[in-house]
Amino acid sequence: MPILHDARRQCRVLDASPSSKSKSNAWIPSDVQDPVLLATRRGALQHLPTELLVEIFLCLLDPSAQFNPRSNAPWLLSHVCRHWRSVALGSPRLWRHFVLPDSLHYFRPTVDLVALQLERARTIPLALYLSDVGLGQKILDLLLPASSRWQDAEVILDTSHRFFDTQFPILRKLILETIWDIPACAKMVDSLPALTHLELRTSLDRLPPLLFPWSQLTACALSGGTAVNALRILSQLSAGTEFSFAGSRRGRGSLVEAEAPITTLAFHNSIAAATHVLDHLTAPNLDTLTFADLDGSSDGTVLSVMLGRVPPFLDRSSCLVRHLAINCTIEETDLLRILQSPHVQGITHLDLSVRQMKVPCVWVTAVTSHLPNLSILILRESRQNLIPQLQEAVLATTGRKPLIRHAPDLFGLGTPEELKVIITDINKYDRSL
Numbered sequence: 001m002p003i004l005h006d007a008r009r010q011c012r013v014l015d016a017s018p019s020s021k022s023k024s025n026a027w028i029p030s031d032v033q034d035p036v037l038l039a040t041r042r043g044a045l046q047h048l049p050t051e052l053l054v055e056i057f058l059c060l061l062d063p064s065a066q067f068n069p070r071s072n073a074p075w076l077l078s079h080v081c082r083h084w085r086s087v088a089l090g091s092p093r094l095w096r097h098f099v100l101p102d103s104l105h106y107f108r109p110t111v112d113l114v115a116l117q118l119e120r121a122r123t124i125p126l127a128l129y130l131s132d133v134g135l136g137q138k139i140l141d142l143l144l145p146a147s148s149r150w151q152d153a154e155v156i157l158d159t160s161h162r163f164f165d166t167q168f169p170i171l172r173k174l175i176l177e178t179i180w181d182i183p184a185c186a187k188m189v190d191s192l193p194a195l196t197h198l199e200l201r202t203s204l205d206r207l208p209p210l211l212f213p214w215s216q217l218t219a220c221a222l223s224g225g226t227a228v229n230a231l232r233i234l235s236q237l238s239a240g241t242e243f244s245f246a247g248s249r250r251g252r253g254s255l256v257e258a259e260a261p262i263t264t265l266a267f268h269n270s271i272a273a274a275t276h277v278l279d280h281l282t283a284p285n286l287d288t289l290t291f292a293d294l295d296g297s298s299d300g301t302v303l304s305v306m307l308g309r310v311p312p313f314l315d316r317s318s319c320l321v322r323h324l325a326i327n328c329t330i331e332e333t334d335l336l337r338i339l340q341s342p343h344v345q346g347i348t349h350l351d352l353s354v355r356q357m358k359v360p361c362v363w364v365t366a367v368t369s370h371l372p373n374l375s376i377l378i379l380r381e382s383r384q385n386l387i388p389q390l391q392e393a394v395l396a397t398t399g400r401k402p403l404i405r406h407a408p409d410l411f412g413l414g415t416p417e418e419l420k421v422i423i424t425d426i427n428k429y430d431r432s433l
Helices: 002-016 019-024 035-046 050-059 069-077 082-089 111-120 133-149 227-234 271-280 300-307 310-317 332-339 360-370 387-398
Strands: 097-100 126-130 150-157 173-178 197-201 219-223 242-247 264-270 288-295 323-327 349-353 376-380 402-407 418-423
Touching: 050 069, 050 082, 069 082, 097 111, 097 133, 111 133, 126 133, 133 150, 219 227, 227 242, 227 271, 242 271, 264 271, 271 288, 271 300, 271 310, 288 300, 300 332, 310 332, 332 360, 360 376, 360 387, 387 402
Parallel strands: 097 126, 126 150, 150 173, 173 197, 197 219, 219 242, 242 264, 264 288, 288 323, 323 349, 349 376
Antiparallel strands: 376 418, 402 418
16 A cells, blocks of 8 residues: 555656646656556566566576676676565576676676575586686686586686596586697596587697597587597597587598598588598488588689598498588589589488579579489579579479578678578478478
8 A cells, every 4th residue: 555655646746747847758658657557567566476587587598698798687686676686596597507707898707706606506407608718717616516516518728627537417518618738647438427419629639538428429519629639539429429520730640540420510610621531531321411611612722622522422431411511612513523422312401602603593403403302402692683593493403393582691791691492392382491
């Protein structure tokens, strides 16, 4: 009742106020101007079930985006009012994400605040994004004793740390970056029984052979690494694993022949490093092959040499590729040389950059004639209106009417649109594609 009395008193004040004030508030919606309704809404918000309020709070979290003040939601919510503070402090799930740095403009975490957050998270599994090198050593010293609760972690090591001597029984996803030598005796094979996703960012020439449990991974990425290390890792992976290699160079040591039962293989960065891997790898179970963001891909000669290694690699592997993506400058002759391989005849998805293609529809006809099972063709960076020619070319080659769509490029504003050609009978178009 006191709230209602206050609201009515405010109504009387507003009614007695000069008309000029009413005019100045004319832009405010009437339901917002009405203190009775406003007080009622505040009361309703205060009486939301705690469980519902917690779920609303959880929706405010965006821990994947660093430098985003939304990752500080628990701290902000706990200072709105007494009720919200009680709810926030009583909800350990709100405090499980540790993002360093949260945002240099809004909030600068300290060791004391991290300790307080760790206490508020209680026994909940933790997700860590520790990219603040300046505080990294102190923060790791604080969080490593809670390693039994680490579930997902992204860590930058600024020195050779006792991280490698720690047990992580429930850690399932790890992104680890270091420029420092890893102790030769580092052995985490038995320390990470739940690990399935690993991204290792390092340019080190030597990695300890028992550093990680490679055979239990379902997804593995080596960024900035050498071809020598990539081949050694590939030889230890298990069937069905996805492997991504953003290589930097060949590396010291011998290039071993590796047979890997991986299903997905992606190359980024160095063309030279990718070439070395293609020359020494056999992948009989390969289903998806991707080339993207290759350094020096504007040099047609260097790229052509690497792509020339693809047919021998496919022949050696005797695999059946169904998904192929080449998102870098490529000549028609290099593309057709790959598509003539019997190991790509079952391709259903083809993703290409066509920026340098002189007569795209000519090779589209060739592509569709080589790939009888093709269902989706994505053409990136197309600067021409290809729809009429594509419809004619695909229909003439396959006898199927294509559904052609333009979609904005998701990797940047102002970039050319990609063209998605779904090759199927338009009346039988599967919306799930």
